[in-house]
Amino acid sequence: MDNSVGTKCGVFGAVHLHEKKIFPYVYWGMRAQNHRGHQSHGFLTYDGGFHVYHGLDLIPKIKRKNLQEWLDRLPGHIGIGNVRYTTSGRMEEAALVKGTQPIKIDGSGVKLAVSFNGNVVNTVSLRRELKKDFPKFSYECDAELICRKLVKSLMAETDLKEAARTCMDEIEGAFSVCGITEDGNLFAFKDAYGLRPLCAGCSRKKDILAFSSETVGLSINGFEYDFEVEPGEFVTVNRSGFERENLSSGKKRAFCAFEFAYFARPDSKLNGKYVYEVREEFGRNLGKEYSDLVKEADVIVSLPQTSNDATYGLHEETGLRWERGTRRHRYVTERAFMLLPEERYSTIDRKINILNNNLAGKNLIIVDDSIVRGDTTRVVVEKMRNLGAKKIHLFITFPRIIGPCFYGIDMATYGELIGSTRSPEEIAQAVGADSVNYQSLEGFVSATGMKKHELCFGCVTGNYPTPLAQRLANWMRKRFENGHVEKGRIYEIDAPNLM
Ligand code: SF4
Incomplete structure (x- = not known):
């Protein structure tokens, strides 16, 4: 989220x-x-x-x-x-x-x-x-x-x-x-x-x-x-x-896989399945894939609202208590980027109320749909720590995002993506968590009911379904690795030879 x-x-x-x-x-x-x-x-x-x-x-x-x-x-x-x-x-x-x-x-x-x-x-x-x-x-x-x-x-x-x-x-x-x-x-x-x-x-x-x-x-x-x-x-x-x-x-x-994890409403149907059912399956998969971490956890916490269904699936699969310790302020809809950078922390406060009753001294699993830039995750982890959480393991339903999207999702550059240069261990360190655990690509695909080759995973694998996007991604990646500072949506303005 x-x-x-x-x-x-x-x-x-x-x-x-x-x-x-x-x-x-x-x-x-x-x-x-x-x-x-x-x-x-x-x-x-x-x-x-x-x-x-x-x-x-x-x-x-x-x-x-x-x-x-x-x-x-x-x-x-x-x-x-x-x-x-x-x-x-x-x-x-x-x-x-x-x-x-x-x-x-x-x-x-x-x-x-x-x-x-x-x-x-x-x-x-x-x-x-x-x-x-x-x-x-x-x-x-x-x-x-x-x-x-x-x-x-x-x-x-x-x-x-x-x-x-x-x-x-x-x-x-x-x-x-x-x-x-x-x-x-x-x-x-x-x-x-x-x-x-x-x-x-x-x-x-x-x-x-x-x-x-x-x-x-x-x-x-x-x-x-x-x-x-x-x-x-x-x-x-x-x-x-x-x-x-x-x-x-x-x-x-090449249907956008991210629609299943984040964008579509849970009560919409994609590929004949309700999105909430797919997300519940994501949670069950995470429970199976990281059973060792589940054993040492005390409670699961979800970040409302897109991870609620996956949290339910994880809770159902593992029997671990789902602490309903986060609530969304119902009518606050502003997105973090609309406010000043120094206001980001309070933006999370305005959007999500984290209830402190049962988190102190506990080992938590926090379920989220994705980590894109990591700003929100960092703030949430910090808040949980301040409330006394002992260990924090992040369970993420969408596999690690390593590259931009060219097809209508607001992820334009490598530099803005926390996963483009960091391993899950390094991401955990950057956001202050004990571990970051992504659902496997295979698990994700099987939950959707679609075939892997029918889905776009460009931002996850670096393999984009359309040829120009692939050329742009390769070109942008090379420049990024050579230290070029990306200026926003660079592929629209700054790649004349490729266009
Ligand atoms: S690159 Fe990622 S976000 Fe963009 S369409 Fe493909 S799966 Fe969706």
């Missing part, structure tokens, strides 16, 4: 076949997915033209007395929505506003609206190519690159399916896209590796059809899950349902 890690976005899109009031469904679909991004949010509906609302921060509550105002502002039977956490572009407020999705492009006779989750890797070359046709860009997000790439193909009089195929062939990265055409058709497609989730479902009467990053976007609306959009699949919606076509050219599936 590193507070400073974010994912890029969550998307939702829906069409009502009979009524012209889609906004409430899109609203709830996005509210259920606010955990995927809370720096900005937006809605776009269609009733012959596009209507857009953008805002910063969390999606606001809508009071009953204001509902009509929202319905008037966002009319129509088709809508898409987005929540965003920026992993590219600038972080100032003006830039966040410009990066808010959904976006709409009205270029040379083609109108299109798009909401997207992921991250483009070949952003430099793509931007260079698109600038020739579109000298002026309107937004500050990768969604614009995808939307303009689609528009460019449509201007050349290909159809939307072929335009999506061009995106899959020529854009490297993760993209789960949901969009609306100017004649009012809802569509969705995924990159050929299927890095990010995107599922489809419909209302019981089958009169509302929807796409959602996670299944919780469907269930909050009372919709039934239908299918996960496959890697390289292009899906349209018509009166008889979903029309699916796979356009991928034989690339292999």
Whole structure:
């Protein structure tokens, strides 16, 4: 649970076949997915033209007395929505506003609206190519690159399916896209590796059809899950349902493994399994893999909330007491990076209350989902020590992160990652714990129910599923090892020969 890690976005899109009031469904679909991004949010509906609302921060509550105002502002039977956490572009407020999705492009006779989750890797070359046709860009997000790439193909009089195929062939990265055409058709497609989730479902009467990053976007609306959009699949919606076509050219599936450990909500389903069940299995695996440490421990403590399910699994497997000694402050949602560095310690206090009743003199196992930068872990260990804990063994469900992510998770450089140069023993020393114990890769894979070759573990193994990301990673690693100081998202700005 590193507070400073974010994912890029969550998307939702829906069409009502009979009524012209889609906004409430899109609203709830996005509210259920606010955990995927809370720096900005937006809605776009269609009733012959596009209507857009953008805002910063969390999606606001809508009071009953204001509902009509929202319905008037966002009319129509088709809508898409987005929540965003920026992993590219600038972080100032003006830039966040410009990066808010959904976006709409009205270029040379083609109108299109798009909401997207992921991250483009070949952003430099793509931007260079698109600038020739579109000298002026309107937004500050990768969604614009995808939307303009689609528009460019449509201007050349290909159809939307072929335009999506061009995106899959020529854009490297993760993209789960949901969009609306100017004649009012809802569509969705995924990159050929299927890095990010995107599922489809419909209302019981089958009169509302929807796409959602996670299944919780469907269930909050009372919709039934239908299918996960496959890697390289292009899906349209018509009166008889979903029309699916796979356009991928034989690339292999590489679903982000970190979704299972950290990002997805526990009540979402990934690969047909509830995420909480997978996390419980992670905990059981840790209990089996480190049974010697379990024997000398007195209690297990979880760090809320993403490690609660793994803690339950570990408790169930070992019979060791789960001391519910940490509680999350329910309505505090700020992430650590949003405050001043010297405020980090108190940020943990504001987010998590550590109860001191039963920790003094005890040997603890603390379960966490991941260690990224180590800041949060260090503070938590220090607080447990101050409360009198004797030994502290960290059990981590996601294997050691050694490299950056190029596909939409906020881990940009080697230098920021505590695991990029340190062994588990050295990490333990750096965060003040007695030991750090990662779940094995094999255990992780078997808990997900997927095959190892179907998952992306780029940040864990250094083997990335896409070619440019691999070249960039190798190049960045070499420079890092030679003492080059990485300046943020270096691969977007500073690797001209590779792009
Ligand atoms: S590199 Fe890591 S975080 Fe990024 S998509 Fe792959 S598994 Fe997920």
